Amino acid sequence: MVSSCNQPPKYRAITRANVEKHPLWGSLDPDLREAVDIVSLVLPFRTNEYVVDELIDWANIPEDPIFQLTFPQRGMLEEGQYAQLRALRERGDQDAIDRAVRRIRAELNPHPAGQMTHNQAVLGGRVLDGIQHKYRETCLFFPSQGQTCHAYCSFCFRWAQFVGIEDLKFASKEVDELCAYLRAHPHISDVLFTGGDPMVMKAALLERYINPLLQIESVRSIRIGTKSVAYWPQRFVTDNDAEDVLALFERVVLSGRQLALMGHYSHPVELSTEIAQDAVRHIRATGANIRMQSPVLRHINDTSSTWVDLWTRGVALGCVPYYMFVERDTGARRYFDLPLVRCWSVFRNAYQRVSGLARTVRGPSMSCFPGKCHILGVAEVGGQRAFCLEYLQAREPDLVRRPFFARYDSRASWFDQLEPLSESDAPFFPRAGSPEAFTPLTVCEN
Ligand SMILES: *Cc1c(COP(=O)(O)O)cnc(C)c1O
Numbered sequence: 139m140v141s142s143c144n145q146p147p148k149y150r151a152i153t154r155a156n157v158e159k160h161p162l163w164g165s166l167d168p169d170l171r172e173a174v175d176i177v178s179l180v181l182p183f184r185t186n187e188y189v190v191d192e193l194i195d196w197a198n199i200p201e202d203p204i205f206q207l208t209f210p211q212r213g214m215l216e217e218g219q220y221a222q223l224r225a226l227r228e229r230g231d232q233d234a235i236d237r238a239v240r241r242i243r244a245e246l247n248p249h250p251a252g253q254m255t256h257n258q259a260v261l262g263g264r265v266l267d268g269i270q271h272k273y274r275e276t277c278l279f280f281p282s283q284g285q286t287c288h289a290y291c292s293f294c295f296r297w298a299q300f301v302g303i304e305d306l307k308f309a310s311k312e313v314d315e316l317c318a319y320l321r322a323h324p325h326i327s328d329v330l331f332t333g334g335d336p337m338v339m340k341a342a343l344l345e346r347y348i349n350p351l352l353q354i355e356s357v358r359s360i361r362i363g364t365k366s367v368a369y370w371p372q373r374f375v376t377d378n379d380a381e382d383v384l385a386l387f388e389r390v391v392l393s394g395r396q397l398a399l400m401g402h403y404s405h406p407v408e409l410s411t412e413i414a415q416d417a418v419r420h421i422r423a424t425g426a427n428i429r430m431q432s433p434v435l436r437h438i439n440d441t442s443s444t445w446v447d448l449w450t451r452g453v454a455l456g457c458v459p460y461y462m463f464v465e466r467d468t469g470a471r472r473y474f475d476l477p478l479v480r481c482w483s484v485f486r487n488a489y490q491r492v493s494g495l496a497r498t499v500r501g502p503s504m505s506c507f508p509g510k511c512h513i514l515g516v517a518e519v520g521g522q523r524a525f526c527l528e529y530l531q532a533r534e535p536d537l538v539r540r541p542f543f544a545r546y547d548s549r550a551s552w553f554d555q556l557e558p559l560s561e562s563d564a565p566f567f568p569r570a571g572s573p574e575a576f577t578p579l580t581v582c583e584n
Contacts, residue, residue, distance in 0.1 A: 146376035149288065152185045154178045162196060169212070170200055176223050177210030179235065180242050181470060185209070185289040189369055192411055203405045203444075206437040208289050214470035215242065248298035250468040256507070256533075259319055266315050273509070273531050276328040279316050281347050285334035288370035291404070293435055293465055293474045313347050317354060324356040330363060330400070337366035337373055341382035348386060352393045359396040367401040367428065368408035371417035384424050391425035401457065404432040405439050406447040409455070418455045428452075429460035434481050434502060435474040442487035449488070449496040461510075462501030467552045475551040478502070478525065482513045500530055506553035508532055508568050519543055524559045527566070534568070542566040 157163055157174065166174075174183065185208040193204040200211065212220060219242050226235045259269035259277065270278040320326055329351060336344065351357050366373045374380055390397040399421055408414060421428055430452045434440060439448070449459045464481050465474045476484075481502035489497060503512040509532030517526045523546035529537045543559035550556055558564045 146378070147188065147372055149370060149372070149377070150187050151288075152187065152190060154183050157183075160190065162190065165196070166199065170209075172224075173212035174210050176220060176227065177212065177214050179223055179227075179239050180219075180246075181210055181214060181292065182290050182294075183210050184287070186370065188372065188413075189289050193368075193407055195407075201437075203438045204407060207291055207293075207404060207435075210292060211437075211470075211473065214292065214473045216472075219245075243298070246470075247468045250466050261315070261319050261322060266312075266319060268312070269316060269319060271319075271323075271326075272533060274325060274535060276330055277319070277323075277326050278330050278332050279347075280333055281313075281331060281336055281339065283343055284331070284336035284339050286338050287333070287335040288338060288366055288373075291365065291402075292470060293433065293438075294469065298468075313350055317350050320351070320354050320357060327356065327358040328361060329357055329359075330361040332363040335364050335366055336362050337364040337370075337383075341379040341386060344383065345386055348390065352390065352395070357395070359398065360390055361398045361400050363400040363402070365402040367399065367417055367421070368403055368414065371411070371414040374417040374420045375413055380420070384420055387421065387424035387426045397424075397426040399426060399428045400460065401428045401430050402432055403430045403448060403452065403457075404435070405444060406451050409448070409451045415455060418457060422456050428455075428457040430457050430499075431461040431463065433463040433465045433474075434476060434484055435465055436476050437474065440476055440480070440484060442484050442491070445484065445488035446491050449492050449499060453493060453496045459496050459499035461503055462499060464502050464504045464513075464552065466505065467554065477548060478513055478550050478552075479516060479546075479548055482515060485513075486515070503530060504553045508534070508566070509537065511553055514541060516546060517543075519559060522546070522559065525556065527556075529566070537566060540566075 152160060154175070163171065177183075189204060189208055194208075195202045195204075199205055215223070219238075222238055223235065223242075226238055257270040257272040257278075259266045259271040268280045268282060270280070272278075316329070320329070331347070336347075339347075348360065351360060372380075374383065377383075387397055403409060409418075418428060430449070432439065432448075434445075439445065445462070452459060462481075462485055464478065465471050465476075485502045489499070501512055503510050508529065510530045511527055512530055514526040514528055517524055519526075524543040525546055526541055527544055528539060528541050530539075532538050542563045544556035544563065545559050547555060547557075556567075558567050
């Protein structure tokens with residue numbers, strides 16, 4: 139990106155359609171170029187010039203974590219899937235490619251954890267599009283204008299929203315509906331704007347969504363889930379409506395509410411540039427807070443020193459470490475996933491080495507059907523090795539903060555692969571579709 143000193147950089151997406159024009163494309167190994175071309179038929183690919191030019195270290199390809207985070211890699215598809223697409227592409231048979239792409243996408247568990255069926259918001263007998271309500275206090279809102287991102291993460295569990303599968307896209311044009319729902323459910327104190335990335339919206343549009351919420355007394359916190367702080371920090375510094383965005387943040391804070399940006403930071407390099415640090419300073423100067431969260435991923439951030447560095451840099455800038463997630467069972471998860479025992483050891487080793495101010499972080503946490511379940515550790519229970527687990531959030535609030543056990547499994551990488559250690563642990567394993575998934579569970583009173 140060669141921009142003159144006084145011109146603020148303009149956002150330019152790099153996608154499947156124009157990546158070949160980027161000066162660095164030619165320097166990529168032909169196998170890597172082929173992989174980008176083939177894998178991006180199935181999984182969405184979008185990055186931008188800031189990510190490519192400032193965050194990726196081109197002397198360290200393909201290992202560079204941000205290259206792995208934003209460029210499709212061959213290992214993200216099964217060998218057979220990859221070979222088939224390559225053969226079809228050579229034949230130039232577009233219909234057959236389209237059919238194969240649809241089939242492969244359906245094989246990638248596009249909607250994990252009952253998202254389509256079990257988190258619906260219903261008002262007056264009608265399902266509201268664009269709202270998901272899983273936990274009592276918090277509802278998620280997917281503004282229809284915020285359903286893309288400044289760059290896509292190759293691991294993203296919402297990948298199916300970006301590939302144009304009609305009907306599978308959650309969206310809502312109707313902030314009115316959201317307000318009606320919130321008025322009907324005054325126990326909802328938190329609204330979490332998510333997407334995509336709500337921060338792709340212009341300030342004026344964001345205002346149209348946020349202002350009406352400031353009229354609802356029961357809404358005490360507004361959160362915005364965003365990757366823009368890492369992929370396009372210009373949003374808060376040099377974009378031509380950056381000041382309007384910051385003024386809006388200030389108004390939310392002055393209304394007596396908490397405004398939290400849930401910053402998706404996955405690697406310390408995302409906080410290494412001056413503009414990324416300026417973005418944090420500008421946001422915090424409005425009175426908004428920034429909380430940091432990311433999954434732990436093979437090829438990207440699977441060492442504890444990466445997390446020590448990330449949390450330490452964040453805390454120095456006034457950000458609050460919030461969650462370390464386990465990668466969900468969707469999309470290219472086989473490429474990224476780590477055994478749970480390994481996630482726990484990355485977490486524990488990092489946690490042991492940081493200031494108490496960074497120990498606000500919780501994890502490693504799985505957002506699974508029953509709730510957010512974190513791994514406390516591995517223990518011996520009655521002579522058996524077991525995972526000790528606990529819900530931080532749950533559909534059934536009474537499950538929260540009660541330690542329970544699962545049989546130890548060195549290869550398990552997701553909640554669904556775990557088995558209760560004993561009968562008394564069984565209530566902690568409600569499955570989607572089982573009757574107990576919707577009836578309050580009885581667990582011990584202490
Ligand atoms: C994580 C999450 C929330 C927020 O949970 P907190 O514990 O309040 O951060 C809300 N809804 C869903 C579906 C979530 O996954």
